[in-house]
Amino acid sequence: MKKQPQDDFIEILTDKYQLLSLDESDLIRELDLGCGVGSFTAALAQRYPERKIFAADVMIGRLRKLVKRNKRMDVNNMTILRVEARNLISYMFPDNSLDRIHFLCPDPWPKDRHRGHRVLVSDFTSQIHRVLKEDGVFHFASDDEDYYAMGNNALRMSGLFIEEVQHISDIADIKSDFEVRWLAEGKKVHHTAWRKIPRPAKSIGH
Numbered sequence: 001m002k003k004q005p006q007d008d009f010i011e012i013l014t015d016k017y018q019l020l021s022l023d024e025s026d027l028i029r030e031l032d033l034g035c036g037v038g039s040f041t042a043a044l045a046q047r048y049p050e051r052k053i054f055a056a057d058v059m060i061g062r063l064r065k066l067v068k069r070n071k072r073m074d075v076n077n078m079t080i081l082r083v084e085a086r087n088l089i090s091y092m093f094p095d096n097s098l099d100r101i102h103f104l105c106p107d108p109w110p111k112d113r114h115r116g117h118r119v120l121v122s123d124f125t126s127q128i129h130r131v132l133k134e135d136g137v138f139h140f141a142s143d144d145e146d147y148y149a150m151g152n153n154a155l156r157m158s159g160l161f162i163e164e165v166q167h168i169s170d171i172a173d174i175k176s177d178f179e180v181r182w183l184a185e186g187k188k189v190h191h192t193a194w195r196k197i198p199r200p201a202k203s204i205g206h
């Protein structure tokens with residue numbers, strides 16, 4: 001793969017299984033998981049310049065477009081990561097490190113034989129819970145009715161989250177690239193938000 005000038009602004013984490021070293025001075029951190037070309041992420045970063053925004057995707061070409069977009073929009077509070085979503089959440093973010101995760105219009109893998117490729121499945125929910133801060137929020141959107149129902153069911157059944165949509169009202173006007181595309185085609189895109197239920201403190205005990 002030929003190096004492009006934008007690559008200096010992308011951290012390639014593929015195949016690295018180590019904790020990210022985060023800047024302690026970040027007060028609020030948000031992650032766009034599977035950000036694509038990143039209109040949503042860039043608008044989020046521009047709205048909240050005091051926050052650290054992470055944008056992650058496997059496709060380098062999409063991330064390069066995001067680098068160019070950030071330059072055009074003068075966005076300077078974003079870290080761009082090339083990485084597989086499950087590896088990032090399961091191995092690289094420390095416990096209690098993120099305020100919000102946005103998981104927008106993920107690839108739906110509609111065929112039965114491809115369901116295993118879906119990122120949001122029941123055994124992933126505990127890792128999402130682990131990396132969110134105490135009142136952290138998981139923002140999930142999909143145009144695919146089946147994936148939307150399945151994902152929400154996995155979050156509900158985990159017992160680790162409570163559905164509270166008010167935690168995404170501040171960004172209801174920001175649309176992702178795929179959302180814009182689906183809306184133009186007359187499809188509906190559903191959004192919801194799940195707040196982490198903190199685990200009870202361990203009692204010292206008898």
Ligand SMILES: C[S@@+](CC[C@H](N)C(=O)[O-])C[C@H]1O[C@@H](n2cnc3c(N)ncnc32)[C@H](O)[C@@H]1O
Pocket residue numbers: 033034035036037038056057058059062083084085086103104105106107119176177178179
């Ligand atoms: C349908 S696009 C949605 C992009 C963006 N969230 C939006 O709403 O416009 C799905 C994105 O997820 C990325 N993706 C798919 N599977 C992934 C995985 N396992 N890890 C990281 N990114 C992934 C794809 O490369 C693609 O950019």
